[in-house]
Every structure is written in structure tokens, then in C-alpha cells.
Amino acid sequence: MTDRKYADICIVGGAGHVGLPMALSFASAGSRVQIYDINEETLATIAAGKMPFVDDGADEYLRHALDNDRLTLTSDPADITPTGVLVITIGTPVDEFLNPSHGEVKSAIDTLLPYITDEHLIVLRSTLYPGTTDWLHRYLEDCGRKTRVSFCPERSVQGRAIKELAELPQIVSGTSAAAITEAKQFFMPVVPEIVELPPLEAEFVKLFDNSYRYIEFAIANQFFMVADQAGADYSKVHFGMTYGYDRARHMPRPGFTAGPCLFKDTMQIAAFARNQFSLGNSAMLVNEGLVLYVIEKIAAKFDLANVTVGLLGMAFKAESDDIRASLSYKMKKHLMMRAKNVLTTDPYVLNDPALSPLDGVIEQSDVLVVCAPHSDYRGMDVKGKPVFDVWNHITKPISADVTKGMA
Ligand SMILES: NC(=O)c1ccc[n+]([C@@H]2O[C@H](COP(=O)([O-])OP(=O)(O)OC[C@H]3O[C@@H](n4cnc5c(N)ncnc54)[C@H](O)[C@@H]3O)[C@@H](O)[C@H]2O)c1
Structure with missing residues (x-):
């Protein structure tokens, strides 16, 4: 799993329920997509052309992506593409006391930090505790990076992520004008509509949507x-x-x-x-x-x-x-x-x-x-x-x- 290639997109956590359907959607739209994930077993399953879980229509998309050489897979952070869009789709759970577990995002970013460049746009796609997008912007700045940071939440229902990416308005937010412009350009080819919001409001949209359903x-x-x-x-x-x-x-x-x-x-x-x-x-x-x-x-x-x-x-x-x-x-x-x-x-x-x-x-x-x-x-x-x-x-x-x- 050390296939290093320049890609248009690297999806961090790309073997998961959000990351993989997104990877396949962009590959189907013609992008060169790299999946970076720590789960080597699941990466091997994907490399063998088998979906690790059910998502409507995904089997065909996966076959197409592999046949057309649009998908590379790696578990080595050093392999991530040095330019393009880094999409973060790792899990963001609550801990055993039902408090948000902030460590996951920071630890994923820390692992990638040596390879994050000023050429990257980071798209946070995981559901985030309010304030995380602005925190990441400040954190990267403190680390001397000029990387653009955006938050563009996934709102699809589990199992229909590929279909719904093409159907749902995409919320786009960013911590700078450049981040917003680049995030819009990134999503434009695959989503029907874009709704621009500031990061905190966008973070609330995702959490409130889910909470509303729960209530x-x-x-x-x-x-x-x-x-x-x-x-x-x-x-x-x-x-x-x-x-x-x-x-x-x-x-x-x-x-x-x-x-x-x-x-x-x-x-x-x-x-x-x-x-x-x-x-x-x-x-x-x-x-x-x-x-x-x-x-x-x-x-x-x-x-x-x-x-x-x-x-x-x-x-x-x-x-x-x-x-x-x-x-x-x-x-x-x-x-x-x-x-x-x-x-x-x-x-x-x-x-x-x-x-x-x-x-x-x-x-x-x-x-x-x-x-x-x-x-x-x-x-x-x-x-x-x-x-x-x-x-x-x-x-x-x-x-x-x-x-x-x-x-
Ligand atoms: N499942 C859904 O339908 C859905 C819908 C909307 C939003 N979300 C949100 O999207 C996020 C991801 O959810 P999911 O269901 O895809 O989770 P998942 O567990 O299916 O996938 C997460 C993936 O990230 C990988 N990973 C974990 N830590 C990593 C790291 N440090 N570096 C690289 N890879 C790492 C895991 O191996 C896994 O493959 C969560 O924030 C979730 O709340 C999920």
C-alpha cells in the first residue's frame, strides 16, 4: 500500500462510510483520488474491488474507479499528495462520558502535519464540535502553514451517500475568502447547489439537522x-x-x-x-x-x-x-x-x-x-x-x- 501518486484529492479516512462514497463520486466525475486510511484491512478489501459496506450503487462506482486507474490507496501519511484537496472524513465520536472527543481530529492532523503544504486546501467533512474549523485554522497558522481551511459537512443518510452527494445542496464554509472560493470550485462539479455560510453556522447546521431528526x-x-x-x-x-x-x-x-x-x-x-x-x-x-x-x-x-x-x-x-x-x-x-x-x-x-x-x-x-x-x-x-x-x-x-x- 505505498502507491505514491499526485492526486487531485486525498481523502483522509477514505475507507469509511463518508470517505469512500465521496472518493468514488469524485473518481467517477474524472478526478484522480487518493484514499489515505489507517485501516489496512479495509484498504485491502477496497483494492480487491469489494465494498466494505453497503452504499447504494457503490459496487459499480468502485469497479469503474479501479478499472480507470482513478483510485490509489495508502496507509502511509508520507504518501499523501503534496498538492490539491485534503478531505478529512475521520470519525468524530463522543467519549464514554458523552463529551466530544477532540483528540481524533488533532491527532490525524498532527500525523499529517509534516506533509501538509501551503498548496493544500483542507476540507473538513466530518461532523465537528462547534469551533473546530476556526481552531484548525489557528493551529495550522501557529505551525507556520498557509493552508486554506474549510468545513463542508456531509449530510447524506447512511447508505445513500453517493446518490445524495449529487442531490443535496452542499454547505460550504471557510476561514478565508480563498478557502471558500477553492472549496466552492472543488464541489461545484458534483453537487447541484452550494450554500455558503460562516464556519460556526455551518458546524451548527450539521449538528442541528441530526439533532432535529433525533428529537x-x-x-x-x-x-x-x-x-x-x-x-x-x-x-x-x-x-x-x-x-x-x-x-x-x-x-x-x-x-x-x-x-x-x-x-x-x-x-x-x-x-x-x-x-x-x-x-x-x-x-x-x-x-x-x-x-x-x-x-x-x-x-x-x-x-x-x-x-x-x-x-x-x-x-x-x-x-x-x-x-x-x-x-x-x-x-x-x-x-x-x-x-x-x-x-x-x-x-x-x-x-x-x-x-x-x-x-x-x-x-x-x-x-x-x-x-x-x-x-x-x-x-x-x-x-x-x-x-x-x-x-x-x-x-x-x-x-x-x-x-x-x-x-
Ligand atoms: N456515516 C454517515 O452516514 C455519516 C453521515 C454524515 C456525517 N457523518 C460524519 O462523518 C464522519 C465519519 O463518519 P463515518 O461513518 O464515515 O465513520 P467510519 O468509521 O465509517 O469512517 C472513518 C474512517 O476513518 C479512518 N480513520 C480514523 N482515524 C484516522 C486517522 N487518524 N487517519 C486516517 N484515517 C483514519 C477509519 O479507519 C475509518 O475508515 C463522522 O464525523 C460522522 O459523524 C457520517
């Missing part, structure tokens, strides 16, 4: 629990609320709200607002609490200690292979302490050796729980087993994709 789902989940506890059929309530009633038209349906972005971005705002983001914190209690609510529902009907529970769908959302921050695993962890046995299955997930085939899980379980509403489960024969299905997915199939828009 929306929490409203749906809380309504569900209130109605369900009272013995009401919430699917009927939801239908009544939304049918022909435009003001409630966007009301999501209940479901496990998880994944690598919504929760942690809401917590980034909570930390930034000195833990005064009460709506965000309440949303977290509701969304995380839905899993425990379902467990209590099962416990109210069955003697859990004598019951094998089968969990259907371990990915964090429908039609995805991504188990990062999936609430299915929270449910598994809690049930392991209380149930006789817990079996798990998922048609998409390939990196969990504990999974079993669907038929066996249905056969051997006393109770089933729909954790991710994969389309394979819609209307399937559950062999008379009781099903706990907050999505209302198996028993009364729904027409809309309930997870549409979850990131």
Missing part, C-alpha cells in the same frame, strides 16, 4: 409508549394523526432510533450548551428507553427466565449492514441478563459471528422482537410465535419506509 423520532417514540401503555393501538393513532392532516404529515413512526450519528451529534450539542440542551437529553432518554420499554412488555407477559428471545435485525436500521451504535445490541445485552437465551439474526450483517439463520431463530425462539425492520421480514410467517414489533412491520405492513432519513 423528531423521540416524539414518535414517546407518543407510542404513552398510547401503548394505555392499551391503544398506536398505528391507528398515527394514521388518524397524519391522514389528510398536513400539519402532522411528517410525524415519523416509532422505532429504535440508533446509528453512528444522531445520538452522538445530539450529545455534542448538549456538551457545547453546557448540558442545558434539555430537549436533546430528553430525546436520548426516550429513544434509549424504548428498548427497555419493550423488554418490560415482554416481561409482563412471559417469565423471561424461561424464555428464548429471538432478535430480528441487528443493523441499526432497515436494509443496512451497519451495526454501529445499533440499539439491537443494547436489547441483546439487557436480555442476556434476564432471558433464558437470546438468539440473533440479520440478513445484511456479515461481521457478527453470533448471528444465526432466520429460520432457526424463529424455530428455536419462544418470543420474537423486530429490532430492524428489514423488508425481508415484511409479512413473513413467524410460525405462530408471539412478536413484539414497535415498528408494526411484520403484522401490519406499512407503505412508507419508516427509517427514511435516519442517519
Whole structure:
């Protein structure tokens, strides 16, 4: 993995869910793209022409990029192209105390610093704690660099990054006029529209977009629990609320709200607002609490200690292979302490050796729980087993994709 070439773009963290689809989109538009990533195993998978995760249309883009020699891969920072655009797409998590973990961006930049030149435009694309873009500008200046710094957030839904890059307006911000001009030129060929904002406002846009979704789902989940506890059929309530009633038209349906972005971005705002983001914190209690609510529902009907529970769908959302921050695993962890046995299955997930085939899980379980509403489960024969299905997915199939828009 030491292929050194001048490239138009180097994507740092380019083997990840944001970086790789972006690399493929730009390669498809004719750019020479370099992926720099510390995960050598994933780089090897990509070099072999195999997508390491599902993204709509990506397999074909990858083949095309490799066949046309538009993609190079490296894990050596010394290989990064000395000119062009450095796009940063590394993970920006919260720590075990739900505080933002600032170390990742600084440590990635420090590793690259000897190779960062004044010819580079840095495009920060990871979701950032407010103020990070200005911090990086100052940091590079203190290190004697004239590198331009911009923040242009990724806002696509996980699994549709290639498609949505070409569909969504691109927020562009920069710490200087030159940075903004260069970032606009960079994105212009691949995005439909550009929205220019100052860096702090752009950082808030990304965090607030995700947090807004998280709170929306929490409203749906809380309504569900209130109605369900009272013995009401919430699917009927939801239908009544939304049918022909435009003001409630966007009301999501209940479901496990998880994944690598919504929760942690809401917590980034909570930390930034000195833990005064009460709506965000309440949303977290509701969304995380839905899993425990379902467990209590099962416990109210069955003697859990004598019951094998089968969990259907371990990915964090429908039609995805991504188990990062999936609430299915929270449910598994809690049930392991209380149930006789817990079996798990998922048609998409390939990196969990504990999974079993669907038929066996249905056969051997006393109770089933729909954790991710994969389309394979819609209307399937559950062999008379009781099903706990907050999505209302198996028993009364729904027409809309309930997870549409979850990131
Ligand atoms: N997944 C999404 O759909 C999505 C959508 C919008 C925004 N985001 C944001 O984008 C960022 C990346 O998310 P992701 O889902 O792609 O994460 P990911 O874990 O899939 O990818 C991150 C990649 O960065 C690599 N990496 C980590 N540290 C590195 C370093 N120091 N140098 C080089 N490579 C390094 C990892 O090996 C990995 O391949 C996060 O800030 C996330 O919040 C994600």
C-alpha cells in the first residue's frame, strides 16, 4: 500500500462510510483520488474491488474507479499528495462520558502535519464540535502553514451517500475568502447547489439537522409508549394523526432510533450548551428507553427466565449492514441478563459471528422482537410465535419506509 501518486484529492479516512462514497463520486466525475486510511484491512478489501459496506450503487462506482486507474490507496501519511484537496472524513465520536472527543481530529492532523503544504486546501467533512474549523485554522497558522481551511459537512443518510452527494445542496464554509472560493470550485462539479455560510453556522447546521431528526423520532417514540401503555393501538393513532392532516404529515413512526450519528451529534450539542440542551437529553432518554420499554412488555407477559428471545435485525436500521451504535445490541445485552437465551439474526450483517439463520431463530425462539425492520421480514410467517414489533412491520405492513432519513 505505498502507491505514491499526485492526486487531485486525498481523502483522509477514505475507507469509511463518508470517505469512500465521496472518493468514488469524485473518481467517477474524472478526478484522480487518493484514499489515505489507517485501516489496512479495509484498504485491502477496497483494492480487491469489494465494498466494505453497503452504499447504494457503490459496487459499480468502485469497479469503474479501479478499472480507470482513478483510485490509489495508502496507509502511509508520507504518501499523501503534496498538492490539491485534503478531505478529512475521520470519525468524530463522543467519549464514554458523552463529551466530544477532540483528540481524533488533532491527532490525524498532527500525523499529517509534516506533509501538509501551503498548496493544500483542507476540507473538513466530518461532523465537528462547534469551533473546530476556526481552531484548525489557528493551529495550522501557529505551525507556520498557509493552508486554506474549510468545513463542508456531509449530510447524506447512511447508505445513500453517493446518490445524495449529487442531490443535496452542499454547505460550504471557510476561514478565508480563498478557502471558500477553492472549496466552492472543488464541489461545484458534483453537487447541484452550494450554500455558503460562516464556519460556526455551518458546524451548527450539521449538528442541528441530526439533532432535529433525533428529537423528531423521540416524539414518535414517546407518543407510542404513552398510547401503548394505555392499551391503544398506536398505528391507528398515527394514521388518524397524519391522514389528510398536513400539519402532522411528517410525524415519523416509532422505532429504535440508533446509528453512528444522531445520538452522538445530539450529545455534542448538549456538551457545547453546557448540558442545558434539555430537549436533546430528553430525546436520548426516550429513544434509549424504548428498548427497555419493550423488554418490560415482554416481561409482563412471559417469565423471561424461561424464555428464548429471538432478535430480528441487528443493523441499526432497515436494509443496512451497519451495526454501529445499533440499539439491537443494547436489547441483546439487557436480555442476556434476564432471558433464558437470546438468539440473533440479520440478513445484511456479515461481521457478527453470533448471528444465526432466520429460520432457526424463529424455530428455536419462544418470543420474537423486530429490532430492524428489514423488508425481508415484511409479512413473513413467524410460525405462530408471539412478536413484539414497535415498528408494526411484520403484522401490519406499512407503505412508507419508516427509517427514511435516519442517519
Ligand atoms: N456515516 C454517515 O452516514 C455519516 C453521515 C454524515 C456525517 N457523518 C460524519 O462523518 C464522519 C465519519 O463518519 P463515518 O461513518 O464515515 O465513520 P467510519 O468509521 O465509517 O469512517 C472513518 C474512517 O476513518 C479512518 N480513520 C480514523 N482515524 C484516522 C486517522 N487518524 N487517519 C486516517 N484515517 C483514519 C477509519 O479507519 C475509518 O475508515 C463522522 O464525523 C460522522 O459523524 C457520517
